[in-house]
Amino acid sequence: MSDPEYDLIAIGGGFAGLTAAARAQDLGLKCLVLERDSEDRYLCNSRITSGVFHVASNDVRLGPEDLAPAIEKETAGYAKPELVQTIAVNAARTVEWLRGAGVKFVAKGVGYVNMRQHMVLAPPRRMRAGLDWEGRGGDFTLRALEAFLIKYGGAVDRGAEVTRLLMEDGRCIGAEVKAGGKLKEITARAVVIADGGFQANPEMLRGSVTGAPDRVRLRATPSGTGDGIRMAQDVGAAVTALGDFYGHLLSATAMTNEALWPYPNIDIVAVAGVMVDGNGRRFVDESRGGVFLSNAVAKLDDPLSATLVMTKKIWDEIGTDGIAPPNPLMVKHGGTLIEAPDLGALAAAIQVPADALKTTLDGYNQAFHSGNLGTLSPQRDGGRHQAYPVEEGPYCAIRLCAGVTNTMGGIEIDQHCRVLGKDGAPIAGLYAAGSSTGGLEGGPNVGYVGGLVKAFVFGMVAGEHIAGEIDA
Ligand SMILES: Cc1cc2nc3c(=O)[nH]c(=O)nc-3n(C[C@H](O)[C@H](O)[C@H](O)COP(=O)(O)OP(=O)(O)OC[C@H]3O[C@@H](n4cnc5c(N)ncnc54)[C@H](O)[C@@H]3O)c2cc1C
Known part of the structure; x- marks a missing residue:
């Protein structure tokens, strides 16, 4: 290859792509970010993030001795050990580098399970219903990183959609880009794929994430279309299991009401109540938390058939807690809360067989009182979130939908964020x-x-490794 135009090009102008490019530019490289969207303040998940910079719900500034076991515990050993180390060792250092690049944080209590004071991108999001991103932490941080990149000689090209990776002798040497209706090739010593998941691509979601992508709510911008995974696979990259996503439970009304996503989510009451399917039967261990529960809902034959059943007492006492409490935000912004004096009326209102709902709740309440929730099928292990009896009216119910924020599976990488081929070896020049x-x-x-x-730690590590390789 003749002299490449850039040392590094990043595909995507979210936090991952901008951090990789800004860090490498900081280390003396010549970097370009290619962003498909042409708007000045293009929408991506980074722009609308809530900005809580945590590691498996732990303070990002803790040391590796605390963070590594926390990740292992949260993922039940699923996380690749080398990636656990990459995150655990570099997380606190990433905060410091970001600060130096003009990113601002506030230490803030965010009231999640296990979450006390956390580093939150400043200015923090006001925890209100609907989208609220302008001038908030995500928006500010994207502009700060872009300004830092440009100040040191880098660039961001908007309206530049990467369509293909360029390969030569097994090495990635750049990317094909569609800009202004024309295709062109841009060469680089290294390419960082940072296009942000496939949550907005119904065809990629269909199957492992959900059987009915039109019956889940995209709790994100429409920017994550999975181009990077497709392009990486085209050049022989390995890809992990793709079925899991980060998300939350929302009122089913959020399918048509923009004021009901990304907040309020209703996880806080879902883990305290009983979730039933269209037959009035439990289908999931409610104590597993909102991310697990939204995945379970997405995987139902009909993801819009799930309903949360609780007592009015749970709704009034637990629902009013937390950072963006579903009570009163959900109803105030148009979400439907079903209320009924007794079980028969509740079953009719949520359209499930009354006898089945009664059997479900009788079994649940008995198990609760005898301390045998773990013997239910599915069990309720009670460990992470406390259970409550659901046996005295008035009752409340919320029809649920799964809010899909971002997919968790994707391109296989090693500890330096190098993309791995199917043989387990890094593909040269590709991150x-x-x-x-x-x-x-x-x-x-x-x-x-x-x-x-x-986004931040992998972006920083990729940028540093590319700089190290070029230096060597
Ligand atoms: C509402 C919400 C709240 C969240 N809150 C938190 C939180 O509190 N804490 C937390 O840890 N995480 C949170 N997240 C998740 C976190 O914000 C994202 O995972 C992270 O910002 C993703 O960064 P990224 O750079 O990988 O992707 P993105 O920010 O999505 O950026 C990818 C970019 O790539 C561009 N692109 C796509 N395809 C192409 C192509 N072919 N060519 C060129 N460009 C392309 C897209 O236009 C986009 O701009 C939240 C997400 C959402 C939506």
Whole structure:
């Protein structure tokens, strides 16, 4: 290859692509970010993030001795050990580098399970219903990283859609780009795939994520179309299991009401109540938390057939807790809360067989009182979230939908974020970061480690490794 035009090009202008490019530019490389969207403040998941920079719900500034076991526990050992180490060793350092690049954080209590004071991108999102991103942490951080990149001689090309990776003798040497209706080739010593997952691609979701992509709610921008995974596979990259996603439970009304996503989510009451399918039967261990539960709902034959059943007491006491409490936000913004004085009326209102619902709740309440929730099928293990009896009216119910924020599976990478081929060896010149990558999150627990940490830490590590390779 004759002299490439750039040292590094990043596919995608979210946190992963901008961090990789800005860090490498900082280290003296010549970098370009290619962003498909042509808007100045293009929408991507980074732009609308809530900005809580955590590692498996732990403070990102903890040391590797705390973070590595936390990731292993959350993912039940599914996370690749080398990626666990990459995150655990570099997370706190990433905060410091980002600060130096102009990113601002506030230490803030966010009230999730296990979450006390956390580094949150500033200015923090106001925890209100609907989308609220302008001038908030995600928006500010994208602009800060772009300004840093440009200040040191790098560039961001908007309206530049990468369509194919260029390969020569087994090495990635650049990318084909569609811009202004024309195709052109841009050469580089290294390419970082950072296009942000496939949550907005119904055909890729169909099958392993859900059988009915039109019956789940995209709790994200429409930017994640899985191009990076497709392009990587075309050049022989290995891809992890693709079935899990990070998401939350929403009112089914969010399918048509923009004010009901990304907040309020209704996880906080779902874990305290009983979730039933269209036959009035439990289908999941409610104590597993909102990410697990939204995956279970997405995988039902009809993902819009699930209903949360609880007492009015749960709705009034637990529903009013948390950072963006579903009570009163859900109803205030048009979500439907079903209320009924007794079980018969409730079954009629949620359209499930009354005898089946009664059997489900009788069994649940008996198990609750005898301390045998673990013997139910499916069991309710009670470990992570406390159970409550659901035996005295008035009752409340919420029809549910799964809110899909970002996919967890993706391109296989090693500890330096180099893309791995099917033989397990790195593909020269090719890296991946952020939601396009797999191997850290998912598995039997649908373990959630954090979208920001995958974008920032993997982006930084990729940029540094590329700089190191070019230097050597
Ligand atoms: C509502 C919401 C709240 C969240 N809250 C949190 C939180 O509190 N904590 C946390 O850890 N995570 C959170 N996340 C997740 C986190 O924000 C994301 O995982 C992370 O920002 C993803 O960064 P990324 O760079 O991988 O992808 P993105 O930010 O999605 O950027 C990818 C970019 O690639 C571009 N692109 C796509 N295809 C192409 C192509 N072919 N050519 C060129 N460009 C392309 C897209 O247009 C997009 O701009 C949240 C996400 C959402 C939606």
